[in-house]
Amino acid sequence: MDDIRFEDVSLTFPNGTRALSGVSLTVRRGEFVSLVGPSGCGKSTLLRLAAGFERPTSGAVRTGGEALGYVFQDATLLPWRTVLRNVELPGQLSGAGPAERRERAMDAIRRVGLDGFEKHRPAQLSGGMRMRVSIARALTLQPKLFLFDEPFGALDEMTRERLNEEVGALFVSDPFAGLFVTHSVPESVFMSTRVVVLSGRPGRIVADIEVPFGYPRPPELRYSPEFAAVAARVSEALRSVEHEQGAESEHENPGTADDEEAAA
Structure with a gap:
């Protein structure tokens, strides 16, 4: 289809x-x-x-x-959330359990090459890294x-x-x-x-x-x-x-x- x-x-x-x-x-x-x-x-x-x-x-x-993923012109991250918590957000909004959304988020973070940056906040990242977080967040939806x-x-x-x-x-x-x-x-x-x-x-x-x-x-x-x-x-x-x-x-x-x- x-x-x-x-x-x-x-x-x-x-x-x-x-x-x-x-x-x-x-x-x-x-x-x-x-x-x-x-x-x-x-x-x-x-x-x-x-x-x-x-x-x-x-x-x-x-x-x-x-399932649909959308990546905007701006990374549109929540500044008070860490990388991990930003990437977990779609799962949280959809009602996924903590273990499931963490597993999806960690897998997406790995796929975009941000291993080790899970606890960083957006202000600590470069523009390219913030966009990687945005892509990872969309990836958790398995679009x-x-x-x-x-x-x-x-x-x-x-x-x-x-x-x-x-x-x-x-x-x-x-x-x-x-x-x-x-x-x-x-x-x-x-x-x-x-x-x-x-x-x-x-x-x-x-x-x-x-x-x-x-x-x-x-x-x-x-x-x-x-x-x-x-x-x-x-x-x-x-x-x-x-x-x-x-x-x-x-x-x-x-x-x-x-x-x-x-x-x-």
Whole structure:
């Protein structure tokens, strides 16, 4: 069964903003799909629809009813709780017993490489480590659908690349259906089985590009000609979106430098 399916989904907010238009997209377990596109094109809105935080104006969003993990742009940790207690939180909220939620939390902490930091509080951790805690917290839910809302955008390049590799390793160890929002073309290609490019608002799919590399992916893949060729296809699709937006803007605002010179 498909883990997430968007069927001709459109969304207009109460203030009249049209966020999405006619989006149809399927992500199955074992697929990791990145969403790229201009700011405000509805990438994060698609994640909120998948999680049930928003409802479409038209169309349908269907999931397989599987466990869902959500990693936000910010780590959103409780500052007064230790790493262990933060990671235990989903189990506590779902009513799991102390022994069960501790076992799940310790396993998730180990999987993200934070062994030995269980008693640290968020203020004692780097940005990359805090994001690892956020991922570990989601892992305790044993998600079959994993949503990532640009989680590494605020991190330095080296930390970002390392976390790309670590999330890839998690995907290999227990494949899920992944939907990942990013503004980075190299990140989208390195992480994904497919890269979906959205137009400017209202967001619609303008390209769905397959990434032909297997997992696990070595760091040096980023410097190969094959990687560069896929990244170029994604960049070209993004440039076509920018060109389309520019043409629409010029059509709506036909005044040009020539007009200004004539007025002078």
